[in-house]
Amino acid sequence: METKIFSCETNRRQFLTKYLLAGTLSCMGCKNLFAQTKEEKKIVENNNEHQFLKASDMTYEEIFNFAYRDNLIPQFLSIAEYMGREKFIEMLKETASEAFTKDNIMKNWANSYNKTFWNQVLNREIIEKTDKVYEIKVTECLWAKTFREANAADIGYAAICHTDYATAEASNEKMIRTKTLMQGDEYCNHRWISKD
DSSP states (O other): OOOOOOOTTOOHHHIIIIIIHHHHHHHTTOHHHHOOSHHHHHHHHHHTSOGGGSOOOOOHHHHHIIIIIIIIHHHHHHHHHHHOHHHHHHHHHHHHHHHHHHTTHHHHHHHTTTSHHHHHHEEEEEEEEOSSEEEEEEEEEHHHHHHHHTTOHHHHIIIIITHHHHHHHHTTEEEEOOOOTTTTOSOEEEEEEEOO
16 A cells, blocks of 8 residues: 655645645635534524525614504505594504404414514513413513604504404403503503413
8 A cells, every 4th residue: 555645845736726725715714614613503504594584683673663664654654644544543453453363363473472572572571370361561562662653653552452352362362451552551461361
C-alpha cells in the first residue's frame, strides 16, 4: 500500500480549487454546511423555509397597526359612513359571530388560547380555573389599544369582543362579561361556565 505524504509543494491551481475554497467556506461561516448548534440549525432551517413562513421581524404592535389600523379599520369606517354607523355595528356583530361559529373558527381560536401569541397581545390573570368555570381578568389588550387609538372602539367591540360570546357558544359554554377594555373599562372580566 502506498502512503502519500502531504507536500507543501501543492501547485497554485490545486491550492485555489481545493484548499482556498474549503478555507473560505469555513472562515465565512457557511452555516448551511457546518451548522452545529441547535440555534445554528434553526437559522439554517429558517433560511430554507418558503418566504411566507419566515419571521417578519415586526413587533406585535407593528403587525396590528399594519393589519388593523392601516388597512381594516379605515375600510370599516368608510362602510360605516356609507351605510350608517349604528346599522354597520349591528351587522358586524351578527356577521362576525355567525362566520366564526359557522366554520368553528372561534372554537379553534379559543383552543389555542395558551399559545405564545396570546401572551404577546394580552396581559391577563387567571381568577378561577376549575372543571366547570374559567375566569380571567385582562388588563391590557392590543386589539383594544389599536381600535381605541383609531377612534373605532365600537367597531372593535363588534368585530373582536362581541364574538367572544360565539366562542363560548361553540364550546358549549356560557360567557359572562360586564367590562371590556375596548369599551373604556379598566379591564375585561371574562367568565366562562361549562353547560355540561
